Amino acid sequence: MIGMNIWDIVKAAGIPALLLGVIITTWVQIRAVKRGVQALLRDRLIQGYKYYRNQGWADEDDRANLENVYIQYHALGANGVMDNLRQKFLDLPLGPQIPAPQTQAAGQPAGSAPATTSIDWGGIKG
Numbered sequence: 001m002i003g004m005n006i007w008d009i010v011k012a013a014g015i016p017a018l019l020l021g022v023i024i025t026t027w028v029q030i031r032a033v034k035r036g037v038q039a040l041l042r043d044r045l046i047q048g049y050k051y052y053r054n055q056g057w058a059d060e061d062d063r064a065n066l067e068n069v070y071i072q073y074h075a076l077g078a079n080g081v082m083d084n085l086r087q088k089f090l091d092l093p094l095g096p097q098i099p100a101p102q103t104q105a106a107g108q109p110a111g112s113a114p115a116t117t118s119i120d121w122g123g124i125k126g
Contacts, residue, residue, distance in 0.1 A: 034076055034077075037076060038073060038076045038077075038078065041072060041073035041076070042078075042081075042082060044069050045066065045069055045070060045073060045082055045085060045086070045089075046085065048062075048065075048066045048089070049066070049085050049088065049089045052066075052089065052092055053088070053089075055095070056092070056093065056095075057092055057093045057094065057095030057096070058092050058093075058094070058095055059094065059095040059096065062095070063090070063094075066086075066089060067086075070086050
């Protein structure tokens with residue numbers, strides 16, 4: 001270390017230590033965010049299951065939504081804790097699908113096309 005001044009020593013030892021500190025801090029924060037997201041997804045899965053279990057059924061959209069939450073939860077490195085709950089959810093009866101509303105003009109026979117009407121747009125032409 002002959003010919004090195006104090007700044008050279010700080011650069012040689014301090015900068016790598018500083019970079020290592022930044023890397024470790026970032027890794028700890030990323031791990032905390034991952035665990036937080038995983039906890040929120042787990043809570044959402046549990047709450048969703050309880051809601052649909054009490055309702056007694058889940059429709060296709062409900063199933064797709066909770067299945068997507070489960071896939072994201074599992075992608076974060078889940079350890080299989082929610083597999084049983086997922087299966088219980090999928091075992092719920094498939095609920096009623098709400099059909100699209102059918103509008104029928106008064107006096108019009110069922111199954112015929114609705115009558116066309118003009119709409120007053122308040123003077124706006126389109």
